[in-house]
Amino acid sequence: MAPVILFEAVFGLQLIFELRGANASKIKIGYFRLRQKSAGGLQKAVAAWTLFSKRFEFVSVFMTKYKLQRWLTIFLLILLSSVYFRLTTLHAQTQNLGLENGDQGAFLEFTQNVYESNFHFMGDRNQMPLYAYLQALFFDPQSGNAFLRAKYVNIYLSVVLLILTFGVLLKYRGRKNATFFVLVIAFSLFIFRAGYSQAELLFYFLIFISFLLMGLMLTRPSKKLGILTGIVAGLAQLTKASMLPGLGVFVFFYGINLCVYLFKALRNPVERSTLLRQVRTQVLSLLLVLICFIGMIYPYIHQSKQIYGQYLYNVNSTFYIWYDSWDEALQGTIAHGDRLGWPDMSPDEIPSFSKYLREHTPAQIMARFQRG
Structure with missing residues (x-):
C-alpha cells in the first residue's frame, strides 16, 4: 500500500486507486488541478463541488422520473x-x-x-x-x-x-x-x-493514460497490462522527450512493491509458493513494460545512435539546457551543426553539466532557477 501511495504522490496525478472509499467531493486532480492560493480557497472549492454533487443528484432523479434525462x-x-x-x-x-x-x-x-x-x-x-x-x-x-x-x-x-x-x-x-x-x-x-x-495536448493525454496504467500495474500487474503500459509510455516518449523520469519513478516504486512481496514470501512459509508466483508475475510484467517501451522508441533511438552518436540524443537536454541564453546556443552548438550530427566543436567547448558547474558560481546557478 505504501509504495502505491508514494508513487502516486511523486508522479503528480492524484486519482488515487487505493483510497477506494473516497467520495466524489474529495477526489483530487493532479496535473489539471484548479489552482488555489490558500487552504481556504481549496476548502471553498471542495464545498462548492459537494453542493453541486447533491443538486446534480436531485436533478438527475427528477429527470429520470420524467424520462427527460437523455434529451437534456x-x-x-x-x-x-x-x-x-x-x-x-x-x-x-x-x-x-x-x-x-x-x-x-x-x-x-x-x-x-x-x-x-x-x-x-x-x-x-x-x-x-x-x-x-x-x-x-x-x-x-x-x-x-x-x-x-x-x-x-x-x-x-x-x-x-x-x-x-x-x-x-x-x-x-x-x-x-x-x-x-x-x-x-x-x-x-x-x-x-x-x-x-x-504536441502538448497529445502528450498530456498519453502521460495521463501512462500514469493510470502504471497505477494499475502497482495494484494488479499482468502481462497484458505490462505490454499496454510499455506501448503507451513509448508513445508518450515519442511525443515529448519527458517520459523517462516518470518511468524511472514507476520502476523505483514497483521495485519497492516487489521487495515487499519477497519479504512476505520469506517470512510466510505457508503462502510462500503463492507469493512467489505473484513475484514471478510482477517481474515478468515489469520486463514487458521495459521491453515494449524500448521497442516503441527503438527505431528513433537507433537512428540517433547512428547519426548523432547517442541513443538519447536531444539538442535541448544535451546542449541547450546548459546555455544561459538562446544567443549563446545560436553561436554555439547550433552554429556547428548540432541538428545534422554531433557538433563540430572541440570537447572543451561542448556545453555539459560539468562545464556548467565549473563556469558558474552558486549564486549564478540559483539566479537561473529564479528567472528560469
Missing part, C-alpha cells in the same frame, strides 16, 4: 461542444497568428519534411516525431494555408482526446466524476491550447 444530456452535449468549437476556433483565428508562438513554425516544418520524405524523416532531435507524423497524415501542400490547417487538426485532435479521456475515466471513476473531470480540463486547459499546432 444530448442538448447539453451539443451546447458545450458548440461552445468549445467556437471558442477554440476563435482563439486560433484571432489570437494565435504567429508561427513563432511556441515553436509552431518548427513543428510545421517538421510536418512538411515528414510528408515530403514519405514518413521516413524522424527529425533533427529538437522535437520528437509522433505529433509531426500525426499532422503529416492531414498535411496538404496545396491547401494554401498549412498553418491554419494544422491548427484545425489540433482542435479536432483535442476533441478526440477528451472523448478518450472520458471513456477511460467512465470505466474507473464513474460517469459523474468522468464528466466533471473532462469538463474541467476541457474548459480550463484544452480550450486555451487546442488552437495551437503543438
